[in-house]
Amino acid sequence: MKKAALRKEFLQKRKEADERWLIEKNALIAQNLEKFVLINHFKTLHTFLPQLGSREIHTSYIIESFRISFPTMRIAAPYIVPGTRxxxxFLITPFTHLVINQWRIPEPDPVTSEKIRPEEIDIVLVPLLAFDRKGYRLGYGGGYYDRFLPQTRPDCIKMGLSLFEEVNEIADIDAFDIPLDACITPERLYDFKSLKA
Incomplete structure (x- = not known):
């Protein structure tokens, strides 16, 4: 299927999902991710923060649990520079002041938060609506992560988080689409790059 049709389908799936189902799936994703992080000893994890009311993966729960499980690991989140792509x-701590941007996405306040460089990041949790068997992801169409991911180190893990299992193929992949190294769902870890798991 092509991106536009897949985007419509998976946005609808997410919209129709039962609240209890969402809570269960989010918890399973967090558990599977924690197992992966436990054996890889990442120093700096970068995560998206979910758009308010969007029913995205509940990364706030992951952040809170990781602060307990991995107290020495640094956690960072993105800030969209206004008027750009x-x-x-910036690092996020229990004391970080979050601001809500025009898309209703919480972001670390750039005035009071500590900035880090993409080269410092060991693993990026990448937002998506769907992904295919080759590791290509269907995002939201803004291209922010397609610009960001090439700035990270070659060994930085690009990890998708998905409520749903893979689709067979995203038909209209282009040169700007960057494949994931892996994707975690409630059921399993999809490994596209022979990772330590």
Whole structure:
């Protein structure tokens, strides 16, 4: 299927999902991710923060649990530079002041937060609506992560998080689409790059 049709389908699936189902799936994704992180010893994890009311993966829950399980790991989140398609990246702590941007996405306040460089990041949790068997993801169409991911180190893990299992193929992949190294769903870890798992 092509991106437009898939985007419509998976937005609808997410919209129709039962609240209890969403809570269960989010918890399973967090558990599977924690197992992966436990054996890889990442120093700096970068995560998206979910758009308010969007029913995206509940990364706030992941952040809170990881602060307990991995107290020495640094956690960062993106800040969209106003008027651009670029992101900057800031550490988030229990004391970080979050601001809500025009898309209703919480972001670390760039005035009071500590900025980090993309090269410092060991694993990026990448937002998506769907992904295919080759590791290509269907995002939201803004291209922010397609610009950001090439700025990270070659060994930085690009990890998708998905409520749903893979689709067979995203038909209209282009040169700007960057494949994931792996994707975690409630059921399993999809490994596209022979990772330590």
């Amino acid at each position: 670029e992101m900057e990246h």
